[in-house]
Amino acid sequence: MPDDALLHRTQLPRPDVTAEEAAAILDSFYDLRGDIKELGSQQDRNYRIDTGSARYVLKICRVDYATVELEAQNAAMRHLSAKPDSPRVPQPFPASNGEDILFLAVGGEEYQVRLLSYLDGEPLTRRKYLAEPSVAALGAMTARLSVNLADFDHPGLERDLQWDLRRAGPVALHLLQAVTDQQARDRIAKVMVAAVRRIQPLGDLLRIQPIHHDVTDDNVVSRPDVSSRPIVDGVIDFGDLVNGWLVADLAVTCAALLHHADGDPFFILPAVKAYHAVNPLTETELKVLWPLIVARACILIASTEQQLAIDPDNEYVIGNAAHEREIFEVATSVPLTLMEHAIFEAVGLETPAPEISSLGLLLPGVSPDAIRLLELDLFSPHLSQDTWSRPGIELKLLESAARETGIAVTRYGEYRLSETIPDSASEPQTYALHMDICLPAGFQAAAPFAGRVERYGERTVLAGDSIRLHLLGLDCLHEAGMALTEGEPLGTVEGSSGHFGLLRIQLATEAGLVPPFFARPSHASAWSRLSPSPSRLLGVDCDAPPPRSAEILSRRESHFAKPQKNYYTRPPQIERGWKQHMFDVTGRTYLDMVNNVATVGHGHPRLAEAVYQQWSMLNTNSRFHYEVVAAFSERLARLAPDNLDTVFLVNSGSEANDLALRLAWAASGARNMLCLLEGYHGWTVGSDAVSTSIADNPQALTTRPDWVHPVMAPNTYRGPYRGPNSTADYVAAVRPTLDALDAKGEKLGGFICETVYGNAGGIALPPGYLQEIYAEVRRRGGICIADEVQVGYGRLGHYFWGFDQQGVVPDIITVAKGMGAGHPLGAVITSRAIADALEKEGYFFSSAGGSPVSCVVGMTVLDIMTDEELQENARDTGDYLKARLEALGQRFPIVGAVHGMGLYLGLEFVRDRQTLQPATEETAAICDRLLALGVIMQPTGDHLNVLKIKPPLCLTRESADFFADCLARVLEEGW
Known part of the structure; x- marks a missing residue:
């Protein structure tokens, strides 16, 4: 049983010292004056003073605590500060008389007073979500602290402490006397007994050394990494410093993490793995780790109940009560042995498999x-x-x-x-x-x-x-x-x-x-x-083979060329889809918010049946004579403005844009092409030449051939001219390039641009912009190309083609992606005269572009879009989703703007709404967190700070709500 002094100290309220009295102490004994603020504590009083040039913490505790214990804490902080790889720790500051610890009477009661430096940084307590790097960093820091305290010695380390997990059982039973709810008291006691039974037989095998014993989310401070995730680098509050079980230090840290775990006890495993990598634990220590975490959870909840009984106004305890109840619930949600297996596996150790080889048959009559x-x-x-x-x-x-x-x-x-x-x-x-x-x-x-x-x-x-x-x-x-x-x-x-x-x-x-x-x-x-x-x-193997995701990814990396990237650092293995959802091999469902290729949704049975029927009959190339190529070409021409009545069928958007450039050259007799900065048009030599997005090609701005003339991006959000009234300025920005070509007597071949700034996140061009630019281009004999590969074909909802929004008719339309719903299919739609101009260079051919299967795919996609009213759904669901995203901008400063329309939206993240500094790293981290919540999303734009939201057009309002809710959760809880 714990001694009487320890039991007495568990019942002490905080010192009764006001902020005014603390200010007087600081003035009289430390010659410090400034703003005073009380900091939370369970049994001390802590006040922070800001002098303007520095900040300090005045710690006031009762004389019931031995002075030698406070001296040990000061000595430990000095010891750690001398270690080059230690975390940041506070430093003691002596009073004016040179003493580290003062004995002062306040209000007729004597207290012990110390002054420490204040560590700047953010605590983790109020952050609901902690990313894996932050969890691992906390485990690693706890390990470094333990390593650097191993050679520390002081008589004040031998103390009776209610938080010492070596005494957890008796202390918990004492504290439970304050729990008035008998059912809760019995439950805590039962859990505690089960944990102690696991720990007690192994206690003598556990290493003992000086430990901080309170490296919790309350007692660490962090600095943000490049993605604004908190990475801990400092530790405060050495009040529980003791000679104790080494593994107990990690148990305390892991217990504190459980209220960030969203109910999942496995959340602690990155901290365990990181600790073990720095300061390896023995198998015995690993075996008792989870029971110690459970014991800590019991002590926390019992201590809170007792402290509130004696100090009901302690806001610090009140504020932590919900967290500690959550810690207890998560710690008791799984069997002790389950976490033992999980912990061993996390650090690379295996537990013996159960012996079941001697089992007989359950159904002996079955062959x-x-x-x-x-x-x-x-x-x-x-x-x-x-x-x-x-x-x-x-x-x-x-x-x-x-x-x-x-x-x-x-x-x-x-x-x-x-x-x-x-x-x-x-x-x-x-x-x-x-x-x-x-x-x-x-x-x-x-x-x-x-x-x-x-x-x-x-x-x-x-x-x-x-x-x-x-x-x-x-x-x-x-x-x-x-x-x-x-x-x-x-x-x-x-x-x-x-x-x-x-x-x-x-x-x-x-x-x-x-x-x-x-x-x-x-x-x-x-x-x-x-x-x-x-x-x-x-008597038969009925086990499913495990997924081979890691092996398959390794094979991909061995033979699949590196420039062909995959999404995510640790990508899920996706093998199936249905409508707006995709499924990985573990049965996890992901909402697909990026797949504009899957126009009509994944796995559409009508499309699958049409492909099967046609492929079982004929699939060849368009140089043969068959009906469906005529029907599809005719249908595409009907979708375009009247004068664009001639169709080329190709394999992809890159091929479509490449062909469009050739058509412009052939029709104009000139080579020079205008394009927009921040634009993307494809991967072929020609389409890449007019692509200037540095997100896709970091060398884009320095490697353009001399026939390419990029002009200022009419980015009405972050460009030099902003808002809808910027048209004249952006048109004027193009004229110097045109004038330079005129001055040299060079002709203009044409102008290519997306009719909505797709790669930049769906930013609308300023009103009337294309009308004026097209006029300038045509005045010089150039051809106007509308790249509708990403933004067109009904995706905008309010318009079938993006150029309709601008009130123009291009000379050439390029389209792909959605028109094939994942099948390699693209098209170039133009006039007969422009198409015929290419024939002087020979005939054109695309292997799969106009094949019977490709044409059937294209026809079926259009039929589905019409019959299922997918353009209308893009309009209605897209407008609804955009309104929900815009509402997030009212709550979260990181939301800079919501671009686009229909189901081509861009959510742009910034660090500052005035400077528009892009939140690039934050956007990547947000996408990772969304994946963990079941949403597939990727960044876009030259700064990779825009969520390009372009799901299948069958997206439901319910799924739109799920996406918006997940995004709100990420922005609220962190990433």
């Missing part, structure tokens, strides 16, 4: 050859289109399969697509920790090992020496407590005679453990240690 395995992952041929979302689909498929062979079984360790949850910010529980067996009702099961029958709700459990078999759907023949031998009848499958029944089987390695039937993918490895595969019970 392994009769078993049909049913696949329910995202590769399953049984889950076509959206059947995965239909209620009861698993049972329906099982029964159908069982009718063919007599018995059908689902796979253990399978990430089931049928368990996914669209538009969910949380990782769904898709990993099957069980197997479902569909077989005739009444079928008899036998005990596969000797054990005792137990009941857990609807589950029948056969408990053996080292393994437990959980069964659901079994009519057990025995009462609870009955002992069975291996092979003895256990029960029969429930259900009506002549019908199929469903038997669910699951193994567990611990007594009393009731595993979930499904686990989150990030928890799957640890859970599979506690609930291993029951395949052996059927």
Whole structure:
């Protein structure tokens, strides 16, 4: 039991010293004057003084604390400051009389007073979300602190401290006396006893050394990294410094992280891994880490209840109470052994696999050859289109399969697509920790090992020496407590005679453990240690193969050319899509907010059927004579202005723009081309030549051929002329280039630009801009090219073509991406005269552009767009989404502007709304956080600070809300 002095100190309120009294102390004994502010503390009084030139903290504590303990804290801070790789720590400042610690009477009571330097930086407490780099940095800093305190020694380290986790059990039982809610008190006590039982037998094997013992989100300070994420670099409050278990230091840090964890205890693992890399822990220390975290959670919540009972006005304690309750709930949400497995795996150590090789057969009357395995992952041929979302689909498929062979079984360790949850910010529980067996009702099961029958709700459990078999759907023949031998009848499958029944089987390695039937993918490895595969019970391998994402990514990097980048540093392996959603191999659903290629949505059955039908008949090139190429060309011409009646079909947007340049040269007889800065038109030699976006090519501005003449980008948001009244200024900015060509007597071939500034994030051109520029170009014999590859074809909602918004008719329209819905298809639409001009250079040919399959794809996409009113949906849902995004700008200063219209929107992030300094690193971090919440989003623009929002045109209002809600959450909680 803790001694009386320790128990007495747990009941002390804070010193009764006002801000005015603290100011008098600072003036009289430290010759300091300035602004005074109280800082939070549980049992001290802390005041910060700002003198204008420096800031300090006055710490006031009761004389009940031994002076030698305060001396140890001061000495430790000086010790650490002498270590070159230590975190920043405060430094003690002596009083005017040279003493580090003063004994002063205030209001008739004596206190101990110290002055420390104040560490600038942001604490982590009020940040709801911490990114993995910040979590890891906190673990690494705790480790460095422990390493640098290892050679520190002081008599004040030997102390009785309520927070010393070596005394956690007795202290918790004492503190619980203040908890008035008996149900809560009993729950905390039960949890504490379970944790102490894990810790106590191993306590003598744990290393003891000086530890800070309070490296928490309250007691660290951070500096922002380049993305404005907080990275901790300083630690304060050495009030819990003690000779204690080394691993307890990390346990305290991890416990503090749990209220940032969004309910996921695995959130601490980056901190554990980072700590272990700096200051390796023994296997015993790793084994007790999670029980110590649980014990810390119990102490926190019990101490809070007690402190509020004796000091109900302590705002610091009141403010932390909700956090500490959350810490307790997360710490107790999973079995202790689960986190032990997770911690070992995080640091690269393996725990022994359970021994289950001696298990017999559960269904001895079933031949392994009769078993049909049913696949329910995202590769399953049984889950076509959206059947995965239909209620009861698993049972329906099982029964159908069982009718063919007599018995059908689902796979253990399978990430089931049928368990996914669209538009969910949380990782769904898709990993099957069980197997479902569909077989005739009444079928008899036998005990596969000797054990005792137990009941857990609807589950029948056969408990053996080292393994437990959980069964659901079994009519057990025995009462609870009955002992069975291996092979003895256990029960029969429930259900009506002549019908199929469903038997669910699951193994567990611990007594009393009731595993979930499904686990989150990030928890799957640890859970599979506690609930291993029951395949052996059927005598056949029923396990799903694990995903090979890392291996496949490595193969990609080995043979796929590096310039062909993928999204994200750690990309999910996406293998399926449906409408506006995409699915990875773990069954996680992502809202696709970037795929303007998938115009009509992923996996559209009408498009798939049309491609199948045509490909099964004919696919060749456009030099053959077949009807659909005529029909599609005719239809495209009808979509264009009257004088643009001639169509080239190509493979891509790059090819379309490249061909458009050739047409302009052929029709004008000139080579010089105008283009806009910040523009992007493709990857071919020609289309790249007129692309000036440095986001796509950092050398773009210095490597243009001499026939390319970039002019000022009419960026009405961050350009030199801003707002809708800037048209004249931007037109005037083009004239010097035109005048220079005129002065040299050089002709102009043409002008190419996106009709909405797509790559810059959907910024509208200033009103009337194209009317004036087109007139100038045509006056010089040039051809006007409207690049509609990204922004056109109904995506703007209010207009089918972007040039309609400008009230102009171009000479050439280029289009691709959406017109093929993912199939390689593009088009150039122009006049007969311009098209014929190319023939003097020979004929033109594009392998897949006008093939029968490509034409059918193009026709079907247009049919779907019309029948499903996708342009109208782009208008209505796009307007709704834009309004929601604009509302975020009222709340968050980082939101600079919302560009675009329909479902081509750009959300631009800035660090300052006056200077418009781009928030480039923040935007990348925001995209990473959105991915974790189930949204695919990528940055664009020359500064990579714009979210280019261009989802499939079938985006629903519900999904638009999900995206806006996720974005609001990121901006509010951090990234």
